[in-house]
């Protein structure tokens with residue numbers, strides 16, 4: 193097992209990509225703390241990990257609130273005494289033409305996606321530094337952080353910010369033994385992308401933008417997260433790993 197004895201905190205771990213990562217890390221021997229805002233779905237996800245023989249706890253909290261973030265980190269420390277791996281996964285995405293994005297929508301994307309990644313990343317990194325045994329931090333970005341998609345200027349901006357935040361964290365934390373990388377998924381089948389996936393008229397042309405001709409599955413991102421969390425990526429930091437069926441390399 194590649195994460196045997198490791199303690200992992202996964203934000204937004206009760207659904208979609210975060211849930212798949214939690215299950216994969218649990219199956220690889222890690223103790224898992226998952227956070228989210230809905231107690232019931234969190235407890236359901238924890239029960240599923242335990243059914244597979246893993247050890248997991250649920251922590252309710254909002255990543256945009258510093259007090260909630262402090263509670264997340266404290267709860268994991270109280271439970272297991274340390275954090276080895278953080279997956280900064282919680283995020284939202286709403287579509288809107290640039291000319292119509294409201295100030296409120298802009299601020300929500302910044303607060304949850306970008307500030308949330310900063311708050312959790314800083315709080316966990318401080319604990320990793322205190323303990324002095326290094327760690328691995330994975331920030332969930334997107335191909336939208338590398339190139340622009342129409343009607344998602346606010347989302348694109350947060351993911352571009354996460355990529356540079358990842359490099360900045362990696363730069364300062366490398367001497368302290370903490371690796372920080374980003375994952376940049378393309379279109380993955382979750383409730384975030386359900387409206388497009390459930391619309392055959394829109395999905396058909398969209399699939400032509402993906403050389404592999406299909407959307408990805410959450411467990412395909414979980415496999416990449418496992419690589420970044422484990423010693424298999426021990427000489428990598430500050431990297432933005434694209435997992436997108438080739439979508440990003442296609443000009444037309």
Ligand SMILES: NC(=O)c1ccc[n+]([C@@H]2O[C@H](COP(=O)([O-])OP(=O)(O)OC[C@H]3O[C@@H](n4cnc5c(N)ncnc54)[C@H](O)[C@@H]3O)[C@@H](O)[C@H]2O)c1
Nearest residue numbers: 204206207208209254255281282283334377379380382384
């Ligand atoms: N699905 C895709 O195609 C895709 C592609 C690229 C990147 N991503 C990124 O992957 C991550 C997960 O997305 P997903 O597709 O699994 O979506 P999802 O909606 O299924 O899951 C998002 C998770 O984040 C949690 N969350 C949202 N706001 C939160 C907050 N304020 N505090 C705490 N938790 C919060 C939700 O409760 C949920 O568990 C996001 O960061 C998203 O931007 C998704």
